[in-house]
Amino acid sequence: xxxxxxxxxxxxxxxxxxxxxxxxxxxxxxxxxxxxxxxxxxxxxxxxxxxxxxxxxxxxxxxxxxxxxxxxxxxxxxxxxxxxxxxxxxxxxxxxxxxxxxxxxxxxxxxxxxxxxxxxxxxxxxxxxxxxxxxxxxxxxxxxxxxxxxxxxxxxxxxxxxxxxxxxxxxxxxxxxxxxxxxxxxxxxxxxxxxxxxxxxxxxxxxxxxxxxxxxxxxxxxxxxxxxxxxxxxxxxxxxxxxxxxxxxxxxxxxxxxxxxxxxxxxxxxxxxxxxxxxxxxxxxxxxxxxxxxxxxxxxxxxxxxxxxxxxxxxxxxxxxxxxxxxxxxxxxxxxxxxxxxxxxxxxxxxxxxxxxxxxxxxxxxxxxxxxxxxxxxxxxxxxxxxxxxxxxxxxxxxxxxxxxxxxxxxxxxxxxxxxxxxxxxxxxxxxxxxxxxxxxxxxxxxxxxxxxxxxxxxxxxxxxxxxxxxxxxxxxxxxxxxxxxxxxxxxxxxxxxxxxxxx
Amino acid sequence: xxxxxxxxxxxxxxxxxxxxxxxxxxxxxxxxxxxxxxxxxxxxxxxxxxxxxxxxxxxxxxxxxxxxxxxxxxxxxxxxxxxxxxxxxxxxxxxxxxxxxxxxxxxxxxxxxxxxxxxxxxxxxxxxxxxxxxxxxxxxxxxxxxxxxxxxxxxxx
Numbered sequence: 001x002x003x004x005x006x007x008x009x010x011x012x013x014x015x016x017x018x019x020x021x022x023x024x025x026x027x028x029x030x031x032x033x034x035x036x037x038x039x040x041x042x043x044x045x046x047x048x049x050x051x052x053x054x055x056x057x058x059x060x061x062x063x064x065x066x067x068x069x070x071x072x073x074x075x076x077x078x079x080x081x082x083x084x085x086x087x088x089x090x091x092x093x094x095x096x097x098x099x100x101x102x103x104x105x106x107x108x109x110x111x112x113x114x115x116x117x118x119x120x121x122x123x124x125x126x127x128x129x130x131x132x133x134x135x136x137x138x139x140x141x142x143x144x145x146x147x148x149x150x151x152x153x154x155x156x157x158x159x160x161x162x163x164x165x166x167x168x169x170x171x172x173x174x175x176x177x178x179x180x181x182x183x184x185x186x187x188x189x190x191x192x193x194x195x196x197x198x199x200x201x202x203x204x205x206x207x208x209x210x211x212x213x214x215x216x217x218x219x220x221x222x223x224x225x226x227x228x229x230x231x232x233x234x235x236x237x238x239x240x241x242x243x244x245x246x247x248x249x250x251x252x253x254x255x256x257x258x259x260x261x262x263x264x265x266x267x268x269x270x271x272x273x274x275x276x277x278x279x280x281x282x283x284x285x286x287x288x289x290x291x292x293x294x295x296x297x298x299x300x301x302x303x304x305x306x307x308x309x310x311x312x313x314x315x316x317x318x319x320x321x322x323x324x325x326x327x328x329x330x331x332x333x334x335x336x337x338x339x340x341x342x343x344x345x346x347x348x349x350x351x352x353x354x355x356x357x358x359x360x361x362x363x364x365x366x367x368x369x370x371x372x373x374x375x376x377x378x379x380x381x382x383x384x385x386x387x388x389x390x391x392x393x394x395x396x397x398x399x400x401x402x403x404x405x406x407x408x409x410x411x412x413x414x415x416x417x418x419x420x421x422x423x424x425x426x427x428x429x430x431x432x433x434x435x436x437x438x439x440x441x442x443x444x445x446x447x448x449x450x451x452x453x454x455x456x457x458x459x460x461x462x463x464x465x466x467x468x469x470x471x472x473x474x475x476x477x478x479x480x481x482x483x484x485x486x487x488x489x490x491x492x493x494x495x496x497x498x499x500x501x502x503x504x
Numbered sequence: 505x506x507x508x509x510x511x512x513x514x515x516x517x518x519x520x521x522x523x524x525x526x527x528x529x530x531x532x533x534x535x536x537x538x539x540x541x542x543x544x545x546x547x548x549x550x551x552x553x554x555x556x557x558x559x560x561x562x563x564x565x566x567x568x569x570x571x572x573x574x575x576x577x578x579x580x581x582x583x584x585x586x587x588x589x590x591x592x593x594x595x596x597x598x599x600x601x602x603x604x605x606x607x608x609x610x611x612x613x614x615x616x617x618x619x620x621x622x623x624x625x626x627x628x629x630x631x632x633x634x635x636x637x638x639x640x641x642x643x644x645x646x647x648x649x650x651x652x653x654x655x656x657x658x659x660x661x
Contacts, residue, residue, distance in 0.1 A: 025531055028627035037526035037628055041533075155521035155630030162517060162631060182519050185547065 001027060002364055007091070007357040008035040009284050011156055015039075017364060024364075033155045042356065043364065047339045049353040050369035058344040065371065066379070068334075068350050073383040075308050075332055081108045085297050085306045087115035089313025090285035093357045096373040100312050101290075103377050105391045107384065111306060113292045116285070117317045123281035125261050127268035128400045133247055133278025138164055143239055143246030143277070146175045147202075147267050150251035151183040154282050157249070162186065172239060176201065178257075191232055196258060196415055196422040200226040201233070202266040203408055209237035211274050212401055217409075225415065244276050251282040258422075259411050265404045294323075301329050310334040312354070312373060315341060336376070352376070507638050508577040511552055511615065511623060512645065517633035520548030524625035524634050531624055537613040538625050539600055550634060552625065553600050553613035555579045561612070564595035570612065581612040 005012040013036060016027040024040040026032065052063040076084065086104045088097055104112055138144065138160050151158040165173050165186065175187040178198055184190040193201040200222050206212045207219060223230060240246070250267045257263045264281060271279035294317070300306040307330060311318070315335045318324060327333060327346055335343075336354035343349055354373070355366035366372060371379075381388075399407075415422070520540075528536045538552040559579045562570040570581045570592055581592075586609040593601040593610055601610050615636070616623045626636040637645075 023533070026527070026624075026628075028527075028621055028624065031630045031632065032523065032527070032628045033630050034521055034523045034526035037523060037530045040530050151519045152521065155519055155523060158519050158521070159517075159631040162519075166516075182548070186519075 004358050004363055006032070006036040006039070007093075008033075009154065010282070011154070013156065017043075017358075031156060031159065039358065042338075043359075043367070045339065048367050048370070049337055049340050049351065050367065052353065053340075053351040055343050055346065055349040055351060057347050063350070065352070065369075068352060069376070069379045070383070071350070072310070072334055073380055076107070076380075076384065079308050082111070082305065083307045084109050085111040085113065085300070085309050087113055087294075087297075087309065087311035087313075088290070089311065089315070089317065090114070090116035091314040091357065092312060092373065096312070096357070099373060099377060102388055102391050103381070103386065106386050106388045111292060111297060111300070112290055113294055113297045114290050115294060115311055115313070115315075115317045117294065117320065123264055123283050124396060125265060126396060126398045127265050127272075127404060128398050129273055130268040131271045131273075131278050133280050135160060135280065137245075137247050137278045137280065138249075140245055141171065141247045142168075143172045143243035144174070145236075145240070145246065145248045145270070145277075146173070146177075146183055146187070147248065147250040147263075148177055148252055149181040149183065150249060150282055151186075152181065153251050153284075157282060158183070161249075172243075174236065174239065189232075189235065191228070191236065194227055196419075197226045197228070198257065199259060199263055199266060199408065199411055200415070201228055202263070202270075204228070204233045205236045205240065206266065206269055208233050209241050209275070211272050212269060212405065214405070217405075222412070225419075240270060240275055240277065246275075246277045247280055248277050249280045249282060258414070259407075262404070262407050262411055265399055266408070269401065269404065298323065298326050301326050304329060307331045308333075312336050314338065318343075336373075338370075509615075509622075509636050509638050510642055511626060512635045512637050512642055513550060514633045514635070514645070515549070517631045518549055519631055519633075521630050522548070522550075523628050523630045524550045524552075527624040527628035531616075532611070535611050536602070537611050539602070550625070551598065551600055553579065553615075554598060555615070560595040560597060561592035561601060564591040566591060573617075576615075576617050578615050578617060579612075580614045580617070581610070583609050583611070586610060 001016050001018045003014065003016050006015055013032060014029070015032060015036060016029060017024055017039065018027050019025075024043050026037065026040060052065050052068045054061040054063050054068075086100065086109055088100060092100075101112055135157065138157075141164060144161060144164070146161070161173065165171050172189075173187045175181075175183050175190040176193070176198065177184070177190075178193060178195045180190065180192055184192075191201065203214075203217075204219070204222060204226060207214045207217075223233075248267055248270050250264060252260050252263065268279050271277045297306065301309070309327070309330045309332075311334070313336065315337050318327060318335070319341075324346075331348065333346065333349045334352065335349065336352045338354055338356055341351065343351070353367070353370040354376075355370045358364055359366040359370070360372065522540055524538050525536050525540050528538045538550050540548055541551050542548050555578050559570065559572070562568075562572065562579060566589065567585060567587060569583075569585045570579060572578075573580050588603065588608040588610065590603055590610065592612070593599075593603055601612050603610050613623075621627050622636040626634045629635070
């Protein structure tokens with residue numbers, strides 16, 4: 001029996017893994033969400049990578065771990081330090097991230113970036129004066145505002161919210177989301193703005209409650225665009241101001257909002273000094289941004305300034321089409337991966353089997369052939385012999401109210417220009433962990449879901465009743481299928497935004 | 505005979521997170537024995553074997569593979585002898601018996617009787633909606649009270 005902490009979200013629930021005959025099983029000591037329950041399947045998945053692979057234009061060649069690391073060391077010595085970039089995915093242990101950062105920083109490499117693309121990274125952007133709270137604030141809250149589908153993503157937090165709601169009838173549970181999500185049935189009031197107008201609605205609530213100064217904005221025009229009943233806006237702002245000890249909880253999933261950074265910032269403004277609310281951003285990983293963003297690295301790769309790319313952790317971000325295309329400009333790519341990945345159209349890629357964050361010599365033995373981050377770094381250092389120093393690697397960006405409103409103004413003009421396109425032919429994309437064993441594929445310009453277990457018949461996308469025509473909330477069950485969804489670069493922040501796909 | 509325990513689903517707490525299904529799949533290697541019913545796209549509820557007093561699946565089985573275990577008070581299936589005729593799946597009025605595509609035999613919930621902690625689905629339930637409780641405890645549960653109190657119209661009731 002081994003006691004570990006679940007690596008799947010920032011809650012890090014404690015759980016016990018035991019080996020039963022020939023398989024791993026969870027010994028339950030408390031509740032566990034669906035993602036946590038998949039750990040035994042992931043540990044022994046037949047898709048695990050057990051040998052380093054050299055992939056060159058579709059040809060796969062098995063390699064020795066030591067030889068690949070020797071090759072990597074050779075490249076680190078021959079290429080200039082500015083020509084090498086190091087990527088850190090969120091799916092790594094906190095200690096490992098620090099180790100990798102300190103190691104390569106000590107070697108003199110400055111291009112160290114975060115290769116994690118999910119929206120929860122946007123919670124690292126802080127609004128000036130925001131009051132941040134922890135989950136314990138829920139236990140005493142008199143008003144809870146839920147933004148997004150957090151019952152679907154964080155059921156353990158949902159347990160806490162429902163407990164609070166049921167123990168005191170006076171507790172008000174309000175929600176905002178672009179469709180009536182699972183939490184809607186539990187709330188006192190649920191606001192459903194049209195897709196794309198959720199930011200306008202938050203802005204109107206802030207304006208009505210007089211939390212922000214909105215000089216220069218045509219409020220009546222925004223009200224018309226949002227299409228929301230002004231009575232509801234008034235009700236929300238009233239309750240926000242009346243609350244003595246409330247919380248705003250937000251959970252963002254990929255692709256469901258056009259401007260996740262601004263969505264998060266506007267929600268943070270609700271927790272200003274003028275209100276008694278605390279802000280809780282639910283994120284999938286304890287992830288902290290680095291000084292250089294993914295967007296900047298991609299630009300450098302395109303210009304040919306970066307020739308060698310080394311990434312640690314999961315490599316799912318590289319499956320976005322824009323990123324994938326740009327990787328072709330790299331001369332050498334070294335990626336550590338937990339599972340076998342289809343990278344057939346790229347050349348000169350080394351895929352190295354990496355142990356899962358919960359695999360450790362003292363806890364769960366690493367999967368055959370895989371190595372932990374410490375082992376990989378030690379092996380590299382046996383050749384390079386670097387004197388490793390500690391570095392501060394955190395950077396938090398704080399936005400003033402002025403900047404947020406300027407950003408909102410930009411969004412408003414974007415929305416006005418693209419209103420019809422947003423309202424009509426649009427697919428909203430969500431993401432789920434791969435435990436449902438469902439697959440998404442593309443055929444004749446349409447997307448299909450394939451249910452492998454229940455039936456072998458291909459099902460077209462389900463258009464949900466609550467949504468207008470031609471609109472679907474789609475849950476990506478298989479993470480690799482995300483490559484079908486286009487992304488764009490935010491020029492100002494150099495961040496990547498996931499765009500919903502247009503269904504013709 | 506041990507006291508009979510029931511798998512009880514509290515609708516006031518179920519948020520359709522599929523944690524129960526995931527726990528079942530995780531142990532039985534991708535073969536779930538608890539099904540998820542989508543009443544509405546946003547209302548999803550779990551649904552497992554009821555271990556009926558007069559099980560139709562047992563009556564329909566031509567090889568007597570499905571039997572009542574009097575000691576544990578469950579309807580269990582000896583999969584080893586199952587030939588995969590699907591009679592039980594057709595007979596079940598709740599539609600909770602699935603035919604395994606891999607082994608060509610049916611899979612039925614046995615309330616994880618080998619597990620000391622009880623059914624894995626109930627143990628893992630994220631919100632505490634799915635519980636494994638005795639008959640006396642079932643009687644104590646007031647169904648629907650919370651549902652009314654959580655509604656915005658509860659004062660009118």
